[in-house]
Amino acid sequence: MNLKTSFSRVYSFSAAHRLHSSLLSDEQNINVYEKCNNPSGHGHDYFLEVSLVGEPDKKTGMIFSLSEMDRKINEFLLRLEHKHLDYEVPYFKEHISTGENIVRYLWNELSELFPPDMLYHIKLWETNNNYFECGVDV
Amino acid sequence: MSLKRVLITKKFEFSASHRYWREEWSEEKNNEVFGLCTSPYGHGHNYELHVSVTGAIDPKTGMIINLSDLKKYVNKVVREFDHKYLNVDTPYFMESIPTTENIAGVLFRRIDEELRDKGDFRLQRIRLYERKDLYVDVWREDK
Secondary structure: OOEEEEEEEEEEEEEEEOOOOOOOOHHHHHHHHHHHHOOOOEEEEEEEEEEEEOOOOOOOOOOOOHHHHHHHHHHHHOOOOOEEHHHHOOHHHHOOOOHHHHHHHHHHHHHOOOOOOOEEEEEEEEEOOEEEEEEOOO | OOOOOOEEEEEEEEEEEEOOOOOOOOHHHHHHHHHHHHOOOOEEEEEEEEEEEEEOOOOOOOOOOOHHHHHHHHHHHHHHHOOEEHHHHOHHHOOOOOOHHHHHHHHHHHHHHHHOOOOOEEEEEEEEEEEOOEEEEEEEOOO
């Protein structure tokens, strides 16, 4: 029997954004994004589930040090915490700050923080009713 | 598109205490690696366990497994952990630390044993929450 194990932690950050595409007219933007196109923006408490995969270490019983994981991710998330994503995070000058694009951005950035192939899955909750996933088995 | 698999999942809960400590390490090293989890008499959590079973859907009952049977099989395992000090009251953590990763590994193997040869189903995946913001998945790799 071949078993795999992943370890997951849940983090949160709060940020503002506005969905607006420069490739669409104002009218088209309103039709596509509706209330998310509100000119002055709006915000969410995002919740982010981060899963690492690997064999639990024989000595520590851990896939990766929990405190180090928290430190790395919390430090990274300061770039988004209480920011307006479109104005204050350079990536979203080029990309619309949809959940899809945020989760892709997070996947690329977070995978750099861990040994190769250790980041396995991330799930970004934008509200209680919608979430976006990126990962190896998605 | 072919349907890959159907999973049925039931939730269980147990409360237990544990301590992270390696005898051969100094106190300093234990504290550095395990932090608060080294507290000398252990500390506890309300664990939440999600047990997911896959198999053929019985054409007569429409079920993969009868949930009351699943409950009976899994509770036999959960009773070994509920209201126990995992380091001392269970035989599984003499050599290994009862981290969520290791507890989930033991639970998968024990539940898999209990379900074996009971019907046309098998344990596919478990998820063990230590708290709402920390969980471990263990699953059977296909191939």
